[in-house]
Amino acid sequence: MHFFSRVLILASLSLMFLLWWSYLLLRPTPQGQGDLIIEDRQVDSSLTFDTLLHIQQVRKKKLRSFCHKNRKIVMLPPTQQEASQVLSSIAVNHKLHFLYCKLPATGVEDWEELLEMLGEEEGGTLLMPIPYHQQFGNQKALSEYNLTSMEAMLKSYTKVIFIREPFQRLLSAFMHDLTSRLTFHEFIQYILYSGSRNDSIEWAPLVNLCHPCLVQYDYIMMFGFLGNEVHHLMLRTGLPEHFQIPEFIDSKVQWTYSWLEEKMLSKLTLMEKKELCHFFRSDFAAFHFPSSFLWDHTCIPGSS
Numbered sequence: 679m680h681f682f683s684r685v686l687i688l689a690s691l692s693l694m695f696l697l698w699w700s701y702l703l704l705r706p707t708p709q710g711q712g713d714l715i716i717e718d719r720q721v722d723s724s725l726t727f728d729t730l731l732h733i734q735q736v737r738k739k740k741l742r743s744f745c746h747k748n749r750k751i752v753m754l755p756p757t758q759q760e761a762s763q764v765l766s767s768i769a770v771n772h773k774l775h776f777l778y779c780k781l782p783a784t785g786v787e788d789w790e791e792l793l794e795m796l797g798e799e800e801g802g803t804l805l806m807p808i809p810y811h812q813q814f815g816n817q818k819a820l821s822e823y824n825l826t827s828m829e830a831m832l833k834s835y836t837k838v839i840f841i842r843e844p845f846q847r848l849l850s851a852f853m854h855d856l857t858s859r860l861t862f863h864e865f866i867q868y869i870l871y872s873g874s875r876n877d878s879i880e881w882a883p884l885v886n887l888c889h890p891c892l893v894q895y896d897y898i899m900m901f902g903f904l905g906n907e908v909h910h911l912m913l914r915t916g917l918p919e920h921f922q923i924p925e926f927i928d929s930k931v932q933w934t935y936s937w938l939e940e941k942m943l944s945k946l947t948l949m950e951k952k953e954l955c956h957f958f959r960s961d962f963a964a965f966h967f968p969s970s971f972l973w974d975h976t977c978i979p980g981s982s
């Protein structure tokens with residue numbers, strides 16, 4: 679698939695997205711259009727606080743068992759340089775006491791928008807657990823701090839990781855790189871055969887970039903469900919119930935990607951698909967992705 683067809687796919691994705699929005703906007707609502715966005719932002723009431731808490735526990739349990747079996751890095755390396763290297767994807771928000779793994783196309787952009795919005799709320803609207811002290815400095819990346827500060831923040835801040843099905847991240851990277859002339863097939867070959875030294879934050883396994891065995895994440899947030907999950911996280915970290923969080927678009931994006939996943943996977947040989955399974959084996963072992971075409975049809979033991 680060449681540049682032109684990539685543009686076509688992007689265009690059709692955008693069209694599907696537009697159709698979706700126009701459906702939303704034109705849909706008759708008894709309250710009128712003014713309430714539409716609010717209504718859409720509201721949290722699915724069928725998912726209770728307890729359910730969301732349970733989901734977190736299940737994800738963390740799977741991750742812990744993965745870390746236990748695979749002997750990943752669990753301690754901060756002793757030198758500044760190594761530690762900074764390992765923590766290079768972790769971003770800091772001092773005001774709200776968050777550390778989060780910042781990777782493109784995982785929903786982190788919407789999350790940062792929310793943090794910015796909350797950061798602007800001055801004067802007691804937010805019930806933050808610990809008073810805000812500027813004790814570490816102002817840098818936005820954890821890797822820019824000294825070891826003592828890194829350790830202190832890793833201990834005391836709320837740590838969040840955003841996860842997304844690996845093949846979808848890869849598709850997203852391919853779609854957004856309009857300057858590259860690689861076909862999809864060449865792109866996959868490049869990823870598979872350039873080796874892990876060419877790790878890109880766009881597609882390398884989350885486990886290699888976010889180091890979830892070292893950074894003991896308090897929350898594991900799943901792309902496709904962020905609206906509910908972020909709301910839950912915010913309530914647990916002290917956000918007042920009435921606060922309206924902005925809309926997360928991941929659930930709609932997820933829908934178009936599910937369609938694309940199947941289409942693009944059909945362009946690859948079984949061998950290549952198997953190699954993608956191998957490439958992403960740590961993510962598939964550390965996390966459970968509720969919908970993964972690659973996993974369900976190729977990676978899962980016993981498939982094809």
Ligand SMILES: *[C@@H]1O[C@H](CO)[C@@H](O)[C@H](O)[C@H]1NC(C)=O
Pocket residue numbers: 813814815824825826827
């Ligand atoms: C680390 O940084 C903090 C905050 O800037 C500073 O107070 C502390 O002295 C530094 N520690 C070392 C060992 O350099």
Ligand SMILES: CC(=O)N[C@H]1CO[C@H](CO)[C@@H](O)[C@@H]1O
Pocket residue numbers: 868871872873875876
């Ligand atoms: C395909 C590609 O770019 N491979 C590169 C991966 O990284 C090594 C060393 O960092 C290079 O030597 C390869 O050319």
